[in-house]
Amino acid sequence: MDRRRSDLRISIQTGMSRSSEFPGSSSRIPDRRSGWRTRMKLRIERDALARSLSIVGPSVPVRPPVPTLGGVLLEAGDESVRLSGFDYEFAAQSSIPTTAVAEPGSALVSGRLLTEIVKLLPPHSVDFSVDGTNLNLACGQSRFALPLMPVMDYPPLPTLPDTTGVVDREAFSAAVAQVAVAAGRDDTLPFLTGISIEFHDKFIRLVATDRFRIAIRELDWTPIKPSTSTEPSSVLVPSRTLAAATKTMTGSQIEIGSAPGQQVLGLQSRNQHSIMRLLDSPFAPYERYLTHERTSTAVVDPAPFIEAIKRVSLLASRGSKILFSFSDDAVHLSAGSDGEGRGEETLACEFEGEPLTIAFSPRYLMDGLGAARATKVEIVMNGSIRAATLRSVDDSGDADQASGRRLYVLMPMRL
Numbered sequence: 001m002d003r004r005r006s007d008l009r010i011s012i013q014t015g016m017s018r019s020s021e022f023p024g025s026s027s028r029i030p031d032r033r034s035g036w037r038t039r040m041k042l043r044i045e046r047d048a049l050a051r052s053l054s055i056v057g058p059s060v061p062v063r064p065p066v067p068t069l070g071g072v073l074l075e076a077g078d079e080s081v082r083l084s085g086f087d088y089e090f091a092a093q094s095s096i097p098t099t100a101v102a103e104p105g106s107a108l109v110s111g112r113l114l115t116e117i118v119k120l121l122p123p124h125s126v127d128f129s130v131d132g133t134n135l136n137l138a139c140g141q142s143r144f145a146l147p148l149m150p151v152m153d154y155p156p157l158p159t160l161p162d163t164t165g166v167v168d169r170e171a172f173s174a175a176v177a178q179v180a181v182a183a184g185r186d187d188t189l190p191f192l193t194g195i196s197i198e199f200h201d202k203f204i205r206l207v208a209t210d211r212f213r214i215a216i217r218e219l220d221w222t223p224i225k226p227s228t229s230t231e232p233s234s235v236l237v238p239s240r241t242l243a244a245a246t247k248t249m250t251g252s253q254i255e256i257g258s259a260p261g262q263q264v265l266g267l268q269s270r271n272q273h274s275i276m277r278l279l280d281s282p283f284a285p286y287e288r289y290l291t292h293e294r295t296s297t298a299v300v301d302p303a304p305f306i307e308a309i310k311r312v313s314l315l316a317s318r319g320s321k322i323l324f325s326f327s328d329d330a331v332h333l334s335a336g337s338d339g340e341g342r343g344e345e346t347l348a349c350e351f352e353g354e355p356l357t358i359a360f361s362p363r364y365l366m367d368g369l370g371a372a373r374a375t376k377v378e379i380v381m382n383g384s385i386r387a388a389t390l391r392s393v394d395d396s397g398d399a400d401q402a403s404g405r406r407l408y409v410l411m412p413m414r415l
Contacts, residue, residue: 127139166253198233321413
């Protein structure tokens with residue numbers, strides 16, 4: 001694909017004990033490694049069980065290196081049932097408060113099978129019992145027996161880090177989804193597959209880049225202890241792991257746990273928490289691509305703009321690029337050639353500055369327009385070969401540029 005990559009290409013640099021009580025739960029769950037053993041017998045509402053399985057599911061590997069890592073660990077205490085999943089990189093736990101525990105105990109069964117079965121069960125209570133070799137499930141007229149795996153072979157989960165700050169759960173989940181679109185997918189460049197979280201005194205900043213685009217989102221947070229350093233601390237978290245964890249979290253707030261020297265990030269909300277191992281590579285130096293210089297500015301309605309891009313890109317060779325010609329109060333989209341067919345469309349837009357023709361990858365541009373989640377998006381351009389910046393525009397017509405709290409920087413392609 002013919003892309004202008006030089007400006008955003010960066011040089012490549014090379015470069016868990018477990019608590020026996022679930023955080024926030026008053027129910028004591030005996031340590032399975034202490035020799036404590038019972039038959040386990042309990043009842044759980046199907047909907048609550050399904051929610052907990054959706055929380056721990058992302059931490060259960062599809063192709064586990066060892067069979068036990070493909071399991072979900074169920075541990076029943078006197079007043080709650082805890083579900084756990086772990087793949088050595090991502091640990092998730094969810095607690096279901098319940099008093100319907102006849103016999104406390106633990107069981108390790110296939111996470112995939114248990115999840116698929118629970119999805120299809122009728123909306124009734126689910127009875128669990130262990131008979132020594134199987135975990136038996138009964139729900140209405142349905143009966144299942146799942147073979148048990150050795151509980152003692154399940155690895156110890158990492159300890160949840162101490163809370164360093166609190167953030168609004170809905171805002172944080174939306175911010176992760178917005179920046180994750182720009183994270184790289186090439187696992188040979190691990191630092192490009194992560195989301196950098198910078199901890200400032202009054203806000204946190206999330207950044208992701210794959211060298212051709214940068215997504216940035218800032219949001220307010222409340223640190224437990226103000227930092228004494230002049231420079232903000234930061235962590236680099238695998239984007240897919242962070243997105244999976246925040247997508248299933250509930251509650252109004254998320255407690256973030258991280259500290260210098262620790263190689264994990266902890267997220268806790270209500271009766272669930274996730275712990276993810278950090279990437280130890282340095283993040284890309286993205287700041288120099290954030291510029292306020294501009295020669296042209298366009299404000300577009302993202303919904304019809306995205307639809308027009310989809311139509312015109314059908315004639316783009318392998319979806320490589322679309323030409324955007326901005327002038328007066330319109331933008332003209334074109335792709336293709338006389339020999340292979342052409343697609344063109346013109347849309348109205350608000351425009352100021354010098355008329356400009358610039359080329360973008362249609363997929364990357366649509367990702368940025370969609371991630372803005374706004375009724376109006378401002379496209380700030382500085383010539384046809386320099387990075388363009390997309391900003392959301394609020395209802396008052398002002399771009400969210402004073403604080404730079406929501407940015408999407410995109411490199412153009414060769415004309």
